[in-house]
Amino acid sequence: xxRDAALVAGRDLRIEGRSRVAISQVGPFxxxxxxxxxxxxxxERGVLERATAGLFWVAVxxxxxLTLGRSAALDEADGVRDGLRLSGLDPGGIFLGKALxxxxxxxxxxxxxxxxxxxxxxxxPTGIALLVATCLSATAAVAAxxxxxxxxxxxxxxRETLLPLLVLPALAPVLIGATRAFxxxxxxxPAEGWPWCGLLAGFAVFYSLAGALAYGALLExx
Amino acid sequence: MTAIAPDxxxxxxxxxxxxxxxxxxxxxxxxxPGSRALGIAALAAVALATLYGLALSPADVExxxxxxLMYVHVxxxxxxxxxxxxxxxxxxxxxxxxxxxWDVLAGAGAELGLLFVVITLVTGSLWGRPxxxxxxxxxxxxxxxxxxxxxxxxxxxLRRLDLDPDARSAxxxxxxxxxxxxxxxxxxxxxxxxxLHQRATITTLHPQIExxxxxxxxxxxxxxxxxxxxxxxxxxxxxxxxxxxxRLDLDQALDARRSEAGAGASRPTGDEEVAx
Numbered sequence: 001x002x003r004d005a006a007l008v009a010g011r012d013l014r015i016e017g018r019s020r021v022a023i024s025q026v027g028p029f030x031x032x033x034x035x036x037x038x039x040x041x042x043x044e045r046g047v048l049e050r051a052t053a054g055l056f057w058v059a060v061x062x063x064x065x066l067t068l069g070r071s072a073a074l075d076e077a078d079g080v081r082d083g084l085r086l087s088g089l090d091p092g093g094i095f096l097g098k099a100l101x102x103x104x105x106x107x108x109x110x111x112x113x114x115x116x117x118x119x120x121x122x123x124x125p126t127g128i129a130l131l132v133a134t135c136l137s138a139t140a141a142v143a144a145x146x147x148x149x150x151x152x153x154x155x156x157x158x159r160e161t162l163l164p165l166l167v168l169p170a171l172a173p174v175l176i177g178a179t180r181a182f183x184x185x186x187x188x189x190p191a192e193g194w195p196w197c198g199l200l201a202g203f204a205v206f207y208s209l210a211g212a213l214a215y216g217a218l219l220e221x222x
Numbered sequence: 223m224t225a226i227a228p229d230x231x232x233x234x235x236x237x238x239x240x241x242x243x244x245x246x247x248x249x250x251x252x253x254x255p256g257s258r259a260l261g262i263a264a265l266a267a268v269a270l271a272t273l274y275g276l277a278l279s280p281a282d283v284e285x286x287x288x289x290x291l292m293y294v295h296v297x298x299x300x301x302x303x304x305x306x307x308x309x310x311x312x313x314x315x316x317x318x319x320x321x322x323x324w325d326v327l328a329g330a331g332a333e334l335g336l337l338f339v340v341i342t343l344v345t346g347s348l349w350g351r352p353x354x355x356x357x358x359x360x361x362x363x364x365x366x367x368x369x370x371x372x373x374x375x376x377x378x379x380l381r382r383l384d385l386d387p388d389a390r391s392a393x394x395x396x397x398x399x400x401x402x403x404x405x406x407x408x409x410x411x412x413x414x415x416x417x418l419h420q421r422a423t424i425t426t427l428h429p430q431i432e433x434x435x436x437x438x439x440x441x442x443x444x445x446x447x448x449x450x451x452x453x454x455x456x457x458x459x460x461x462x463x464x465x466x467x468x469r470l471d472l473d474q475a476l477d478a479r480r481s482e483a484g485a486g487a488s489r490p491t492g493d494e495e496v497a498x
Contacts, residue, residue: 152393152396152397155389156383156385158383162379162380162383165372165375165376165379166376166379166397169369169372169373169376169404169408170373170400170404170408172369172408172411173407173410173411173412176411176412176415180415199411199414203407206403206407210400214396217317217392218392218393218396220392221388221389221390221391221392
């Protein structure tokens with residue numbers, strides 16, 4: 001299963017690497033969101049500094065919608081789904097591979113966004129370990145949930161509008177948990193952030209299991 | 223409240239058990255003597271709850287007449303969770319048994335869940351305006367209830383798409399199955415989130431309800447439960463008839479094409495009867 005996952009993740013990442021959409025469009029979009037927040041909230045009064053953690057994760061979620069949409073669209077064209085079904089790859093492996101590819105892209109995006117908030121919002125990271133752990137667990141949660149819901153709406157004409165409606169409410173706990181953990185890491189008490197990090201990890205495990213179990217049925221019923 | 227669950231599944235199971243060959247079988251209307259009795263009971267309970275809630279019960283010492291909103295609000299909130307639970311359970315059973323009755327029941331549960339969550343939010347805001355001075359506050363329960371409404375809207379949005387049966391039979395029940403876990407995770411995390419900042423507002427404002435007020439609340443529960451059961455039964459039957467009608471349309475279209483193609487091919491004799 002893990003070998004299958006590595007194969008599928010390699011395929012998705014290779015396609016992204018060649019099309020360069022993640023680098024040339026999704027990354028700039030995420031930075032643009034950071035700048036738009038500065039227009040919306042008065043940057044002179046320290047609002048941005050106080051809201052940095054939340055704004056960072058909202059920017060990640062909005063950009064993740066684009067990445068997830070692309071990940072789901074990869075399998076729509078040219079009978080890729082039928083190819084995957086005929087390939088004999090383990091459906092759980094396919095799911096994990098797609099989720100891993102999304103997670104890798106999101107992690108790269110988060111590095112860019114982190115540089116963005118440090119430069120633009122004057123954020124001062126203190127609890128580095130907590131920041132890294134939160135990024136890893138929250139990204140795994142977003143990638144697993146998004147890949148499962150992406151498969152639910154893949155191939156539908158309304159995919160682009162339906163995906164955010166289904167995913168964002170389900171990801172509300174991730175936004176809450178990641179924001180609280182980041183707040184404790186950015187000038188708060190890092191010890192308070194770790195339980196939230198645990199919640200994110202549990203969420204990621206739940207959706208990874210659900211996705212790996214459900215993906216076979218979703219692949220067949222398309 | 224658990225007693226009402228077998229009611230709507232009864233016709234579904236029997237009709238589904240008779241198999242796909244029995245198209246057109248089952249009730250031709252959504253009413254039956256049993257559901258009429260249930261409807262009359264529901265009307266009587268609503269009348270009783272109105273009488274008790276508005277006239278017979280006294281105003282609360284703290285909340286005054288506003289407490290009367292609670293007789294609708296609290297039972298509606300329970301009914302909305304019941305609707306979500308029915309959706310998740312029926313989705314699981316649909317995935318397991320593959321009988322279409324469960325699909326119809328899952329949809330009926332989600333629609334009623336949405337109806338009652340809207341009633342809950344509206345009555346809650348109306349109550350909150352004079353009590354807290356605002357229609358909305360970022361209380362844990364309010365926030366998770368609002369997210370529950372969005373989750374239901376998303377599920378129904380996927381349901382009402384005109385998908386081919388193959389695509390539908392995997393996606394819709396899996397999303398339905400995820401509904402209750404999502405509701406649980408969201409409400410836990412939101413509660414945890416708000417409890418770090420403030421105490422849960424509603425629970426501290428809820429007085430211990432006793433005496434006549436308790437009776438009024440119970441009549442509210444009775445009325446909402448019976449109305450819920452009646453609506454679920456009828457929504458289920460409408461959904462079932464829709465399902466049958468779709469199958470009939472398909473069969474008739476197939477027959478029409480066949481009779482066009484082969485001049486000698488005669489239509490099955492039972493068909494016109496079924497069509498009526």
